[in-house]
Amino acid sequence: MTKLLKGFDKKIIFNLINFLVNKDLESAIAYFSCNYQKIYDNNDNLCIFYNVVNSCYIFNLFQSSKNRYQLLYWALKGKGYTDSIFHIPINYLCYISLNSINYPSEILIDRLEEWKILYLANEIPFNTKKILASYYIQKDNDDNLFKNHVEASPLYFLRKMQQPNLVDFLKLIEIFPYLSITSKILDYGCGSADLSLLLGKMGFSVSICDIDGGNLNGALKRFSIRGINLENVYKSTPEKPIPIISMKFDLIIALEVVEHVRDPLQLLETFNSSLNNKGIIILGSFPFNSTDDTGDHLIESVSLQNELLKWINTHWIRMPGIQYGNIFRKN
Known part of the structure; x- marks a missing residue:
């Protein structure tokens, strides 16, 4: 087991599991999008990662959630961006990308870099549960509702850039x-x-x-x-x-x-x-x-x-x- 995990990046897998266990799927999407290349480039990370994704808990968590999370589940398993039904939309995402994108695996990186340009940000925020707490509660009048919409806009955009429908x-x-x-x-x-x-x-x-x-x-x-x-x-x-x-x-x-x-x-x-x-x-x-x-x-x-x-x-x-x-x- 020690030999198998010699290249295992504990921090990446731990953080992702932590978001999933706490049912913070928005943060899980953001974190996976930012780190998926590191996960897939490292066989040890990938081995542990697939064990996590294939667990009954994670499967049930995603299946009981919104459609966009179910799409993410299959993306985590390496299928969401390779199903033949999605090849046309992927080509269109390439068409509106900022850079010249030739492979689906590069799309998320391009879109996350664009998000940083749009919001003048160097870091991707992950603690979405905390940030969105008031957004889900204070909607009793239009002033509060619109204020929360504006405050949550960077996170909304982040989700759309990393998990387009x-x-x-x-x-x-x-x-x-x-x-x-x-x-x-x-x-x-x-x-x-x-x-x-x-x-x-x-x-x-x-x-x-x-x-x-x-x-x-x-x-x-x-x-x-x-x-x-x-x-x-x-x-x-x-x-x-x-x-x-x-x-x-x-x-x-x-x-x-x-x-x-x-x-x-x-x-x-x-x-x-x-x-x-x-x-x-x-x-x-x-x-x-x-x-x-x-x-x-x-x-x-x-x-x-x-x-x-x-x-x-x-x-x-x-x-x-x-x-x-x-x-x-x-x-």
Whole structure:
């Protein structure tokens, strides 16, 4: 056993196990992303690491959590970035990377380096449980909610940069045949803006919307450093959580947005009035799947699941033949 572990990096494996045992999956994602090359380059680290990942405790921990954590679990096992279904999204991640990326194994490094540029940071924060504690509690009014959104933005961006939802790219790819180069596109709740960056780089007219001072700032910097122009920028503020949209769009991307607003019916009305005739909208998992009001999900929205489903089915038509996601066309 001593011979087997002569190159074992105790600190890396100990810290990762500590995050997992304490169920701090956000920190586990960050730590793995920063150190995965050291883990995979060292056979002794890899041997111990696989024993940890293959344990029943770790498997059950990830399986009982959100989808992004389940994706991480398979990434930890060396499968998440090599499944054939993900080769197209990986190519798109390469396409919007800052540097010339040729191999999937380099993507995380590139994206973490970009995060440091965006937030003028030398170190990656790992104690996310402590930092996010107030964010999960103080959401009783829009001032507190938006303040916490802004404070948590660096961590949100970090998660998106290290664990992009590759399935979102597949949703976008499915509606490419319905777009033309003149299509106008709004990425509402753009977050780290991977999809709108891709569309902008492809030559589409792109507008974005997110929380002013928070995620929106990071997204704007990503467009700026690539020299990609935006047609419009819409800012969500405590005074105007759902901004007035001043133009019509052929495609609205609104992934994982509805459960985060206090007036989701107004949000859907805003989307509807901003879509061109036969315009397309890509929605997230809620209200099609149930959720609760933990984290930054709001009870004012999640309690209206049935009303939201009724509104959607009345105003929009689900597009046939779509494999990924909830994609609709305006009546």
